[in-house]
Amino acid sequence: MSIEVLKPGLLSTLQDGGRHGSQHLGVGCAGAMDANALRLANYLVGNQANAVALEITLQGPRLRFETPALIALTGANIEASVDQSPVPLWRPIVLRAGSELVLGGMHSGARSYLAVAGGFDVASVLGSGSADINAALGSRSLQVGTRLDCKPQHRDRYQRLWSTLDAGAEKYRAASWWIDPAPWFDADPNIVVHTLRGAHFAQLDIESQRAFFAYEFRIGSESNRVGYRLQGPNLQLAAPLELISEGLSIGTVQLPPSGNAIVLMAEHPTTGGYPRIGHVASADLAKLAQARPGQTLRFVEIDLTEAQKSYLAQQMEIERLRLAIADRLHD
């Protein structure tokens, strides 16, 4: 089955859980910015956690489905409709053949995820279907006329959903149940992220150490999937620091000599030599992924033990949801 792109939206790319295992070759992970929203969208259509889905940025695409499809939308609260009928988010939906899914702007947040049962069928590059825009690896962002192929769906598995569609006259059928988006998507424009001190935090001058956790930062307009450039109090080291290149991680807060920190996101380079003054806790990366340029951000200190605990708790909650969704889908 295939989907035709009638309008591409602002920046729509195919993403999965990331390209892992090639960083020693200088190849970064890329992958979904909001990994939780990706997983939940996939679970809602019966896919594996990290199947390839569409990551939609700020303004959505317009898509025509050639065959019936089971889909789900998660992440930012995007305007979505099928032939003028609004489509709810965070739940499984079956579309008829020929349906036009129109995705518009987002009331808040920055990234939505569209999963299709079976997953998008895209050539795997070094074990991942993710588009890495900077390294020009994997697929490109959607263009008018792009055709998106999907892997076969197991229609027999979700008999009840499909049979309600076949029986009715509506444009689409949504499941009667949904996931509560509250723990997974926060519409509050004032973002607070828990953050660990980085290896070079102690080398900041005293005022900068205080400012990092005390003041608001604004997410700059040049922010993208590589990283968020922050504007706010100018941060400076107490003395210049000569560093050699070392590994980096998603969430690392780097400080270039300009004094404006950068938070590394999904498409960050594998290594770098700027001082690392902080690390956003993994459990708060999804929140950061939903931040828009112009929004403000505050770092709240957390220690490593707490950060790992909150990550584990979040993973357990997702696993609990996976089981509950699977139960409903197969009902």
Place this chain on the structure above:
Amino acid sequence: MPGSQQYTDSNAPSLEALGDSALIVRFGDRLDARINAQVHRAAALLAAANLAGVREIVPAYASLTVHYDPAFFSHDDSAQIDVSPFARIGERLLVLLHDSRDEILQTTRLIEIPVCYGAEFGPDLADVAAHAGLSEAEVVALHSTSTYRVAMLGFAPGFPYLFGLNESLHLPRRATPRTRVPAGSVAIGGQQTGIYPGELPGGWHLIGRTPLHLFDAARASPALLAPADEVRFIAIDADEFAHLQTSAT
């Protein structure tokens, strides 16, 4: 909370948290071929150990980064519930490295890289020669007689940072980086030399170009060079460059 972020015993590398799902194993803090060899020995060893929950092992100049899933290290058989995933994986890594610290680095590959030096292939060769107080031919001779070691790959897919640049060729990076460096450009930056795998921005001095493709995701081994490989540059002329370029896959 410094207590939980640093694990050191004399003689052992130090561990440092890189956020809550990665850590850096540090062997030193300077560009040093001996330290770098230690890094690659450790990287090979940890890769061979194939620890569940380890996502990536990324060697750099004097450290290697281990990306891991904290969920895999959230409990073990010791029934110690208050040990963090960072402490657990750290301990396992240090034991692995300690038990085999006397093993020697496996023999690496020697890769020869044909380079057409100077002219439009290396627009900065004259500047480099002037800075070093040498003729262009002497720069080429110095650059192509050394044997280099791939210290790390980073910056972009397949970009090798090479150790072994003759000291008389060390010079500061360009004041203004180029926005587009042609693919295959062989360049000098500081004490290092490297090769741009694709058209990229760059601030190093371009002294030549290779027709070889440093990175191609469609190949079985996408990167031509791997960390710890040995590299030698072979000077070729423009005709041979053109010939190799048409035959290069």
